[in-house]
Every structure is written in C-alpha cells, then in structure tokens.
Amino acid sequence: DAGVIQSPRHEVTEMGQEVTLRCKPISGHDYLFWYRQTMMRGLELLIYFNNNVPIDDSGMPEDRFSAKMPNASFSTLKIQPSEPRDSAVYFCASSLSGRVETQYFGPGTRLLVL
C-alpha cells in the first residue's frame, strides 16, 4: 500500500487566496483525520471523518476552514481566505474501524501564507 497520500507537499500563497489541501487515505480505512502542526501549539486535531461523514469539527479554528470527504478515497481541507497565521504543516491520517487508535500519517503539506 502506498500509505496516506497528501498533495501538494508544499504550498506558498498570498494572504487572501484560497488554499486547498488534498488527502487520499489508505485503502479500506474508514476514519480520516486532519491535524495541524505549528511551533506554538504543536499537533492539533482539526476534524475527523468516519465513513465520509464529519464526526467532530470542534478543532477547526474558524469559518475560514472547511473540510469535505466526497468519497472514501479523497478528502480536502480548504482555507478561504488564507491568512499568514495559517502557515503550518497540515497532516492527514487514516485508520481502520476497530483500530481507530492506530493512525497512519501522511507526509504533510507545508503551507506558507505570505
């Protein structure tokens, strides 16, 4: 298996622009998680899905952030409009129902908002 795939790996954009991050979970995994990593706050859970349905989005910082999972093999995290304080590494992780505690992480998307 290729593991969790994220794209792009790096993104540089200007303040106010829309940013879309993409994730393909491991095939067969029915849980998908989005995390954000910053120096100040470490790794934080933003949102997670089960069977494509958002279960808990309490970690999403504000309305500028939205996430979707249109099918079992694809999810997006969108920031619109982006701000410099959104600069971080965004990780996607997936896991299998019944083993949800064991999450496999993608390589991350390093976002820089100028």
Add this chain to the structure above:
Amino acid sequence: AQSVTQPDIHITVSEGASLELRCNYSYGATPYLFWYVQSPGQGLQLLLKYFSGDTLVQGIKGFEAEFKRSQSSFNLRKPSVHWSDAAEYFCAVYSGGGADGLTFGKGTHLIIQP
C-alpha cells in the same frame, strides 16, 4: 480531557550512548499510548504503542517504552543511538470511548553528537 507532557524540548546524546525521552500523561483511566517519530520534512511514523498487558513494549528501530501507571509515564528508551535517530519524537494518547483524534505532546527534538 487528556493531556500529554514532554518536559524536554531538546535532548543531545552522543552516538552510541543510551537514550531516554520522557512522557507524562493526564487521564483518568488507562489510555492507549503511542510514540511517533518525525524525521525532517517527513510525516509521523509510529514507533510503538501500549494498549494493555506487558508494560514494557518493543517497537521498531530498536526502541522500547515502559508504561508506569503510578507515575503516569510512558518513557521511550534506546540502549544505543545512531546518527539516523536524530528527529522529533512525539508522545501521544488516545482516550478511547468514542473515536477521537490523538492528543500529542509538544515533542522532543533529539540531537545526536558524533
């Protein structure tokens, strides 16, 4: 809510020396505990995990960790470090019950001296 504390932000160890990275958690019951490693520019790789049973768990790359309930600790150890072990190490806890994301510590940056 659960929390994880990694008291050491940086640790420097000579190559070939032993290593211990500290992790303390706060949770009412016995949680699921994890150690992840993040190499520069990479995602998080699971080193080992503790769910129940033997309190000394073995992981990949020669790492082990010991769960001590009385101290609420889950310290990571390696008898002899290699230069390739230089990375960021994260301790994490999963509380179980419903499906939630992992709660991570802030990480410990391991530097290996030649």
